[in-house]
Amino acid sequence: MMMKSTCKILTLLLLACCCHSFGASESAGKGTRVELREAPSADALEQKMLAMSADGGGVLLLPKNSTITATIHSLKYKNWESTHALLVPEHVTVDLNGSTILLDCRSNGYGIRLTSWSAIQNGKVRVIHSEGSGAQGIWHCCVSVGAAYGDGGTPDNPSYFSKLAGWRMENLDVEQPFARATISIMSEAYQGVIRNIRVADSPLASNGVGLDWGTVGPLGMADELQPKMRTLFEQGKVYGTPCHDILIQKIRIGRLGANENDDYSCGVRTSGCYNITIDDVEIQAAAAGVAIHAGDAGFEYTLEPHRHIGHAGFVIKNIRIHQVYRRGIIIDGIADNVYRATVHYGHHAMLNPLTPGIDKALVQHATVVGGPSAEIGVMVQFATGTKIEDVDVAQFRKGFHLKDWSKNVSISQCKIHDNGSALVVTGSEGKPENIVLKRSHIYRNSNGIQAAEGQVKEIGDVYHE
Secondary structure (H helix, E strand, O other): OHHHHHHHHHHHHHHHHHHHHOOOOOOOOOOEEEEOOOOOOHHHHHHHHHHHHHOOOEEEEOOOOOEEEEEOEEEEEOOEEEEEEEEEOOOEEEEOOOOEEEEEEOOOOEEEEEOOOOEEEEEEEEEEEEOOOOOOOOOOOOEEEOOOOOOOEEOOEEOHHHEEEOOEEEEEEEEOOOOOEEEEEEOEEEEEEEEEEEEOOEOOOOEEEEEEOEEEOOOOOOHHHHHHHHHHHHOOOOEEEOEEEEEEEEEEEEEEOOOOOOOOOEEEEEEOEEEEEEEEEEEEEEEEEEEEEOOOOOOOOEOOOHHHHOOEOEEEEEEEEOOEEEEEEEEEOOOHHHHHHHHHOOOOOOOOOOOOOEEOOEEEEEEEEOOOOOOEEEEEEOEEOOEEEEEEEEOOOEEEEEOOOEEEEEEEOOEEEOOOEEEEEOOOOOOOEEEEEEOOEEEOOOEEEEEOOOOEEEEOOOEEO
16 A cells, blocks of 8 residues: 555656646646637737736637737836737736737737746637848747847846746647748747647748747857857856757648758757757658757856756657758757857857767657758767667668767667668767667668768667668
8 A cells, every 4th residue: 555655646746747847837827717709909918918917817718710910019028128919928828719810010029929837729820921020030930938139138137038937839820921930939938838739831931940049148159259258158247048848749840941051941940958858740841850959159158057957858759751851850069159269269168069069869750751952861960879769761862970079879770761871970070989770771772881980880680781
């Protein structure tokens, strides 16, 4: 009896911990439930949500299948000016109930903007006009969390939006016909859930779901500025803010047509993040499928506890990419601006910009298909301890490409077939180390394993045909 009770207590504790990691420890909308009988204007909807938030929050249910057009405007929230089309305030869940929010964005600002412990669910969001925005993808995106670069305040007065917890977006159809992100998460956005999202075809959209670190204070990333940025960081005048502890699950992405560089058009892209789970993603077509980056600075300017964690805790699983124009799955841990600054501008990096890089990422249960000009199915560089399991890669110039500073990479139970080269290992500066291939099937490739630098150790049953 005591053993059963102990197991039950441990199970409950584990469930509580899992919920806390992904936005359920202080759930949005735990107060009253309000059902609207008529569709309000966007302004009236926002004011109603603000009033609910002030009264403790709740769930606001829109009339079924209604349509609301929201335009860019400014509002002071939590003593911070926010320019957006629609703000969902703290502890409010807006249930669209099959309704559609149209975003008419004729000046710079955010689209639908979430706050801590807020949520949006069960409907459609579509950008119908985009004009006069800044260059960052987060401007005019369908749904966003966090603050754009330069909009995070200062260390003495950080923006409310530079640190947001417990937000959620679920069961949404999103459409971004312009050269902007579809869903964008920036700054220290954490304990969040992005689940059951359908991203429409778009010839111009930069990504389906994008996560990016943010800035507090005048933190600039030009290579030549890095010596100055280090001084400002040590003086407490700037710091970076990483996204972390976010679940991205059950994402369906259509055809993203932009194909200007390696991963401008990307199904799911992260930069300068940690503890991110990407699970059950299907992409019809994109320049890149799933891309994990260290970003310009990596964790060079982050504060503790983030600083010592670094780029750890990535789980990428159950991925299906039907057509890749350039690269399928990218694991890339170089803090490139910081590295170039050390080479060309005398910057003395506080953290190594090359290694460990992306730390112990897990990639499993994926199918990645390229096409006539597709370069690489799975690319790993500046990463340590990467595990790749049960991945099927076909129709690329290179099925797998392991590059500089790839260390302790395990490739197991994979199918690598119908590529120009099955597996290529190169390293101009940091030679790949301890590359292990096991229990995999390699067939119908023009070339097999090409290891110009480093060694590939085969263990167990590796079938070559």
